[in-house]
Amino acid sequence: MHSMKYIQPILKLENLTKTFDGLHAVDHCSFAITPNTITGLIGPNGAGKTTTFDLITGTLEETSGKIYFKDEDITHLEAHKRARLGLARTFQIVRLFPELTALENLLIVLHKNYQNLSHIFFKPQGELKRLHDEAREYLKEINLEHHAGALAKNLSYGQQKLLEIMRSVATGAELFLLDEPAAGVNPTMLRHIEKIILYLKSRGKTVLIVEHNMPFIMGICDHVIVLDQGRHLVEGRPQDIQKNQLVLEAYLGRRRPTLL
């Protein structure tokens, strides 16, 4: 069952630490992510999951520790450079461009090779048109093709969530960090999101998910990492994690010794 072959991790954290005014939001956290897997990052509220995401993507600067992506040390790389290396993310609270249309939200990503100042006079019309059609294909995937011209802020919450995930898919990244993709969406939407995540895996991509919806996480993940108070608590297969005493204690508190 266990192959001895060592697979180079796509993402590796080493003693990653983030301190806010003396509070250790992430505390000497180390873990590695195997390529082409779906990994769940779970833990009680305040465990440091979103902060870990912010550190990996470069939105926040670490206090100490190292981050490796595809063997490259990205610890001190700016956020936009990390994204260009193949890191994409979604946010806990949807961050679309509200006053741009659904289509434009995707074009911001798809037009990435034509967004220099030099392109204002040299516009490869054919290529832009092709990417325009590609954006419409993405919209069709999430049943938004009839809302291409709608401002993102006017879409329903579930639609916004799907659009944000699609926008990250459109980057063509290798590693996807999804921050609570299942929060606040109805079961139909959730199945849709699940389909997208499995599609990513089938295309050789790697997905790391922060999520509180346990049935969703346990059903979709190959591997689960549990954080507690900024520390790496335990990791393993979903079915083992569900039975793990440490995890139960982290979520529910330690069982008090009974008097009798």
Next chain:
Amino acid sequence: MGFIVHNLILLLIYFVLVGSYNLMLGSLGILHFGQVAFFALGAYTSAMLTLAGVPFIIALPIAMAVSGIMGFLIGIPCLRIKGHYLALATLGLSEVIRLILLNSASFTGGPIGIRGIPKPEIFGITLSTKPEILLLYALITFMALAIIYRIMHSPYGKVLESIREDEVAAESLGKNIVNYKMQIFTITSSLAGLAGSMYAHSFTYIDPSLAKISAMNYLLVLLITGGAGNFWGAIIGPIVIVAGFESMRLLPIPSELVGTIQQILYGLLFILIILFRPQGICSRQYSRKKITA
């Protein structure tokens, strides 16, 4: 006739000044108060150079470069950090530039300003009449507006809007937001320098009041009335306000009252726009080509 040509020239200068400011405030959503400082810098640079014997055709690009470089230098510390530092720094810059112009009298003429600035001259031909200047300026303005239009209606311009909408998201999608901001701020400030040069050589008289903060307020009223973020907003705003207010002079109002009444109307108009049509006459969405499903 002279009155109309005079105001048309003024209008062209406003198109360049407000149009370039629109890139910062409208597309990028960054407020700054340096536009009049860059304008004055361009005007003085161009005026002093031509008075020293440099031809207009060379003084004009140098004026643009000086203003552009000033913008670039201010941008380095201010655009790297998040927050309203650029607004504060440029507010200071405007005052500093105005005070330098006011107090280094031997150099800039001090409060008297500079008089007798040469009229524009191209290839040995001096454009001495207002209609000739109008023609040349129409050409220059057209080119400047073409650049602004292309910026706003290109994938590049969409990235500017995405930065306005959500910097963190834009950055997480691989956009180098500091680069975009620096480029636009440099372009904006150098176009303000261009407008300054145009002003100096058409009205042949400049003084430190060009950099007054009240002039900056006026620009804001022009752009916000027209509609920030829409290319046409920076055209419609100046047309409506300059035409509307200048035509007041034709009404039977005592000329000493016109200025006062205009000031009151600016304030009133600004309040009404903010209350009832904050997106301006041309709203941002209006500029977008309708995307049909």
